[in-house]
Amino acid sequence: MSQRSLFVRAIWFLAVGWWATPIVVNLAWALNVTVVLAPIGIKLVNLVLTVLTLAEPRTFTNLDSARGQHSLLTRALYFVLVGWWLNFLWANLAALFAVTIVGLPVAIWLVNRLPFVTSLYRFHG
Structure with a gap:
């Protein structure tokens, strides 16, 4: 699936993403404990960037997911x-940065690393 336009993603962020992201983040955390x-909870962690900016969820194959990972x-x-x-x-912290337009690039960087921070899971590709 191709990425949505920058305009659509910006409208999503302004209308929904900035306030929905902290809810999803904290719901994921509560489920993870x-x-x-x-x-x-892990599935929600992997969807945080989608909730924030409507970015397409990351996909992976079983072969890719096993390569370069720490043991289970x-x-x-x-x-x-x-x-x-x-x-x-x-x-x-990512959700806090996401509330500001200036902090949005930092928020996206933090969210992209959230699966690794949570469980040492590395996305490939």
Whole structure:
């Protein structure tokens, strides 16, 4: 799927993205601190940039997702010890930057790194 126009994405950001992003970020964090709902929380983390700017969600294949990743055990331990609380701080900092037009590039940079901050997951491509 191709990216939406810059005009449409700007209108989305001004009408919805700036206020919906903190809600999604904090909902994702709340889901991530539970064992049962963490998979849904991770999906929401991966959609934060889409909520903010209507950017197309990242896609990956199983082959790509395995290449260059830390082991699942390492990622799980990291998430339990660091990722759940660092995700909260990182994502809310991104949401704070997103409220201002000047801070938007920083917010996008932070959001692009949110999956790694949360669980050491690297997107390829």
